[in-house]
Amino acid sequence: MIDQNYTIHRRSNVAFVGTYVPRQCGLATFSQNLVRAITDADSTIDITVVAVNDRRNAFRYPSMVKHQIVQQCREDYRRVTEILNISRVDAVCLQHEHGIYGGADGVYVLEMVRRLRMPLITTLHTVLHEPSRGQRRVLMNLVRSSEHVVVMSERAKSLLQQIYHLPAEKISVIPHGIPSVPLTDGTATKTRFGLAGRKLILTFGLLGPGKGVQHMIQAMPTIIQQHPDVTYLVVGATHPRERACHGETYRHSLEELVERLNIHEHVIFYNRYLADQELHELLQASDIYVTPYVQQAQVCSGTLAYALGSGNAVVSTPYWHAQELLADDRGRLVPFGDAESLGRQILELLNDDAQRQLLRQRAYEYTRQMIWPVVAGGYLGLLTRSWLSQHAPLVTPPADLHSTLSSLHRHKATGNQHGRLSPVDEAPEGLTRKKLRTHDPSLPLEQVGDSLN
Numbered sequence: 193m194i195d196q197n198y199t200i201h202r203r204s205n206v207a208f209v210g211t212y213v214p215r216q217c218g219l220a221t222f223s224q225n226l227v228r229a230i231t232d233a234d235s236t237i238d239i240t241v242v243a244v245n246d247r248r249n250a251f252r253y254p255s256m257v258k259h260q261i262v263q264q265c266r267e268d269y270r271r272v273t274e275i276l277n278i279s280r281v282d283a284v285c286l287q288h289e290h291g292i293y294g295g296a297d298g299v300y301v302l303e304m305v306r307r308l309r310m311p312l313i314t315t316l317h318t319v320l321h322e323p324s325r326g327q328r329r330v331l332m333n334l335v336r337s338s339e340h341v342v343v344m345s346e347r348a349k350s351l352l353q354q355i356y357h358l359p360a361e362k363i364s365v366i367p368h369g370i371p372s373v374p375l376t377d378g379t380a381t382k383t384r385f386g387l388a389g390r391k392l393i394l395t396f397g398l399l400g401p402g403k404g405v406q407h408m409i410q411a412m413p414t415i416i417q418q419h420p421d422v423t424y425l426v427v428g429a430t431h432p433r434e435r436a437c438h439g440e441t442y443r444h445s446l447e448e449l450v451e452r453l454n455i456h457e458h459v460i461f462y463n464r465y466l467a468d469q470e471l472h473e474l475l476q477a478s479d480i481y482v483t484p485y486v487q488q489a490q491v492c493s494g495t496l497a498y499a500l501g502s503g504n505a506v507v508s509t510p511y512w513h514a515q516e517l518l519a520d521d522r523g524r525l526v527p528f529g530d531a532e533s534l535g536r537q538i539l540e541l542l543n544d545d546a547q548r549q550l551l552r553q554r555a556y557e558y559t560r561q562m563i564w565p566v567v568a569g570g571y572l573g574l575l576t577r578s579w580l581s582q583h584a585p586l587v588t589p590p591a592d593l594h595s596t597l598s599s600l601h602r603h604k605a606t607g608n609q610h611g612r613l614s615p616v617d618e619a620p621e622g623l624t625r626k627k628l629r630t631h632d633p634s635l636p637l638e639q640v641g642d643s644l645n
Contacts, residue, residue: 205238205280206230206575209261209304210287212243214251216429216465218398218494219289219317225369225468226285227256229568240281242272244292246432264294269303277309283575284308288334289317290327291433297326305337311578313571314338319348321355321489332356339578342571344368347512348491364574368494369567370501373472375556381477391422391542394478394504396471397495398431401442404484404509404529409446411535412455419542427462427474475502479548480538483508486528490514501563503556505548507537522554 208227211220227239241257248262259275261268276284286305293301305312314334320327335341335356341363343349349365352358382388393415395405405426415422430443443461450459466474475481481504483496490511497517499506506523508514518525524541526533541548560566 204236204282205240207240207242207276207281207284209242209284210244211292212241212253212257215245219287219292221468222494223287225564226568226571229369229564230571233565233568234572266295266300266303269300270307273304273307281310283311283313283578285571286312286314287317288314297324297330299330302330302333305334311339312337313340313342313574313578315342316348317492319343319351319491321351340364340574342366342574344492345513345516347516351491364570366567366570367562368492368497369564370497370559370562371468371472372563373476373502375503375552376476378477381473385477387423387477389421391419392478393422393424393480393482393538394427394474395482396427396466396474399428399443400431400434402486404486405446406449407484407529407531407534408482409449409453409459410531411538412458413453414535415538416455416458418539422458424459425462426460427466429463429465471498472502475499475504478504480504480541481506483514484534485509485511488512488528497562500555501559503552505541505551506555507534522558523551
């Protein structure tokens with residue numbers, strides 16, 4: 193249950209640290225949606241965004257992005273921290289994902305958190321169950337320096353307790369936020385995308401080998417035999433880290449597999465990062481959503497959350513987040529790497545409209561606790577509790593938060609009073625083939641069905 197009890201009595205300033213749109217990554221989109229939801233819920237809060245970039249002057253940001261950190265520039269972390277410390281910033285919400293922050297294992301983020309003079313709430317988008325020594329050291333220092341830690345699944349909370357020895361009372365489970373969209377049958381949306389009369393199977397997200405799309409493609413011939421009107425749509429650009437290391441090798445291997453199986457009339461690749469609105473419309477048009485991921489150790493999947501929130505019937509491999517979200521018959525789970533089981537479960541749902549609709553209804557009803565206004569309330573509750581509990585030893589507990597925050601600013605100049613750790617030891621520093629149904633990403637999404645003609 194998310195605690196949404198909060199009261200804020202004067203204009204307060206919260207700094208959000210992480211990637212931010214227009215940078216194309218799931219964490220950036222999450223940050224933007226969370227900021228919007230919090231400002232919609234409480235107009236007395238001023239937001240300062242600190243955007244983390246992979247290179248300098250990489251993006252044209254909205255006005256609320258006041259400061260930027262270049263990922264591998266250690267001095268940027270110190271400089272921005274000092275600005276936050278002398279500004280009227282009441283708390284910092286930091287989004288953490290491996291690979292976002294600079295230095296070995298992301299150690300540069302500690303340059304910031306160990307110097308902050310205000311409460312820090314950290315959201316962990318990934319919790320590794322087998323971290324390297326450096327990854328474990330960085331994350332342990334980060335969570336110990338945080339007043340509170342947010343994770344998005346019960347499994348992530350359990351890992352923090354077992355591997356990183358974080359006490360349960362310091363951890364909150366607040367689900368990945370989703371938009372509030374109506375539950376529709378998708379007929380009108382399919383027509384707009386040129387897919388009228390077709391059954392649509394969808395996978396979306398930044399593409400890489402971990403997505404397991406090859407297993408879904410291998411399942412397609414069996415599905416096509418019974419449903420020759422089926423289309424499998426794979427939406428998303430190649431993950432930037434995958435592209436930097438291996439180019440488009442994985443995408444090309446998928447295209448070649450489609451050619452070998454001679455199913456090019458039934459598979460479309462749409463090589464573009466979609467805006468939220470486009471994505472929601474595609475989800476509403478799909479009949480079945482598939483996440484055929486290859487690794488169990490995934491504690492959060494934003495794509496799965498979005499799919500369930502749109503009322504999709506979902507077939508997935510049993511990675512940790514899928515096990516939680518699809519429990520109680522809210523979806524179907526199949527073994528990792530098992531194309532035959534994947535095809536069998538999809539056929540069962542395509543052949544049984546009543547069962548598919550029941551899964552959709554269960555998924556939609558369950559995810560009402562995950563819509564952004566509810567999630568924002570959870571974060572606002574944590575912010576209020578952090579301000580009150582953090583400064584209770586410094587001042588007489590006031591009747592309202594206004595007095596607490598005023599006292600906070602009087603105490604900021606005295607330096608590090610919040611139990612920050614002492615410095616830690618630093619570590620060293622689309623191809624389009626003519627035969628394939630690859631939708632041209634420069635064309636409007638509404639023309640996606642034209643790829644089948």
